[in-house]
Amino acid sequence: MDQPSGDALTDPPPEELIAQIALAQDKNAFATLFDAYAPRVKFFLMRQGASPDSAEELAQEVLLTVWRKASYFSSQRGSASAWIFTIARNLRIDETRRNKRARVYAMVEEFDDVDPDTPHDLVSSKEHALRVRSAIGxxxxxxxxxxxxxxxxxxxxxxxxxxxxxxxxxxxxxxxxxxxxxxxxxxxxx
Amino acid sequence: MKITHHPTDETLAAFVNATLCEGNTLVVATHLAHCPACRKAVREMSEVGGGLLDKGETTPISDGAREKCLAKLDAVPPEPTEAGTPMPEAERPMSLVSLYEDGKWQWVGPGVYRKFLDVPSLEGTRVFMLKAAPGTRLPDHRHVGTEWTCVLKGAFIHDHGRFGAGDFDEADDSVAHNPYVEEGEECICLVALNGEVEMTGWLGRLIQPLLRL
Missing domain, CATH: 1.10.10.10 (Winged helix-like DNA-binding domain superfamily/Winged helix DNA-binding domain)
Incomplete structure (x- = not known):
């Protein structure tokens, strides 16, 4: 399922699916996100040294966090993929107990004030993501x-x-x- | 608040990828609490992670995992966002520091006190707050390893400039410095120390056993 670079992984784009979850607890939106992201997150986690079983478990946990925290997502902070990347990172850190690093990361993210009155600007966050992507390439x-x-x-x-x-x-x-x-x-x- | 000293881009990238030890993570996070520009850089770097996730490969999820996940959704409904007021900026740095248990202020030299934070470390990083009276001159020292500092209050000055509240100082073994605290206000810093500090002045050598920095 190779994507031409720049195209969103899902149709409608993942940012809208997340908004649907936040608004209406839309399970179809969740299923679409799951299919697009869970196998990618699993790949990442395995590259980071997780066993196939724990990578899969953690990938599911990542998607469940997307569901639970959907209303916290703001495209003012960045794209859906970047958000999911940070959720995966935070859960990976959180795996080891007695480690407050995940809490430190969560607090830093909260410092990014999001103006609730500014509507989600999907165009600019998409443009943002696109530019970063082509710059990496x-x-x-x-x-x-x-x-x-x-x-x-x-x-x-x-x-x-x-x-x-x-x-x-x-x-x-x-x-x-x-x-x-x-x-x-x-x-x-x- | 004017911040002039920031972590390097590769340090921010390491923060984004969570490859820093917990002590260094805390010091960088404390700088981020002060610095909107670096928070923006961190968000931009997260886009690199997002981009690689999008363009990256996939590993198939086993049959039935998706249905298992869907079945859990009702038990964990999406949380409504809390309409609380955001934490005032001035309180942010200490809110991070106070995640960790701290000890008592200990006298380490004239006008200088230190307080350890209980930050777990596999690499032997020691994390502490250092408090020094205005005008204090710290002993000349050279680093074996790294010393990352974020200023919480007041300012110190050394070869690389003036470091005030929010400023971040990344010293490694290429740096020898003799910092002093600016007049007027005491200076409090958060420090993560990997490896040892070697005192170079005669006074430093004399008090090094006491300091055990």
Whole structure:
């Protein structure tokens, strides 16, 4: 189920499906999101070292969180995919008990004030996501590799350095250049 | 509040990917509590994760998992958003710090106090708040490992500039500095220390055993 880059994974787009869940507890919307995202989240989690069973369990947990927290989603903060990415990350951290990191992340997210009177601007959040996506695609191969190891596999910089047999400073500078280029692609957007 | 020192982009990326130890995560988060620009950067970097999720591969979900999930929905209805007022900005940094149990302020040198936070660490990171009186000159020191700092109150100054409330300082073994606290107000910082700090001045060498920094 290869998607042409830039197209939303679902029709209607995932942001609208999430809004449907928040508004009307729409189970069909949930089923559509589940089909589109659960296998992707499972892939991510397995790349991060989870066993197939626990990756699947966690992927389901991620989608259930999307259902429960649907009304907290705001396209002012970013795209649905980015939100689901952060939910997966938070649940992965939360797996280890006696670890307050997940709480720290949740609090930082709450600091992003969302103006309830501003309507969801699907167009600009979609434009945002599109630009980031095409910026990743245009990165030099060696930067893409470091970005993928960081964001998909969740590997710390030191581990990436070991795996690629490169100095830590090289990994950091590649990541820095990649992030800079990606952020530059957004500069003229609000 | 004017923030001039930020985490590097690769540090923010590591935060987004949750690959920092818990102590460093807390120090970065405390900076984020002060800094809308870095919160925006973090959101933009989350789009990279979202983009890779969209474009990435899939692993099939086993038969029946979707139905099992659908069957659970009634038990966990979508939560209505709470209409509470957002936390005032001034309270945000300490709201993060106070997630962790703290000890008592301990005297570590003239005008300098330290209080440890109970942050679990696999890597041996020590997290503490450091409080120093106005005008205090801290001993010259060099780092073996890394020392990440977020200023909570007041300001200190060293080779790399002035660090006031919200500023983030990432020092590693390439840095030797002799910070001093600005006159006028005491300075309180949150510090995550990986590895050791080596005192370089004669006074520092003398008090290092006391400080056990």
């Amino acid at each position: 245009e990165l030099p191969v060696e930067q893409q590799e470091v970005v993928r190891l960081s964001f998909v596999e969740g590997a710390p910089h030191s581990e990436i350095a070991q795996r690629l047999k490169l100095p830590l400073g090289t990994i950091k500078s590649r990541l820095r250049l990649a992030m800079r280029r990606m952020r530059k692609s957004l500069e003229d957007l609000a």
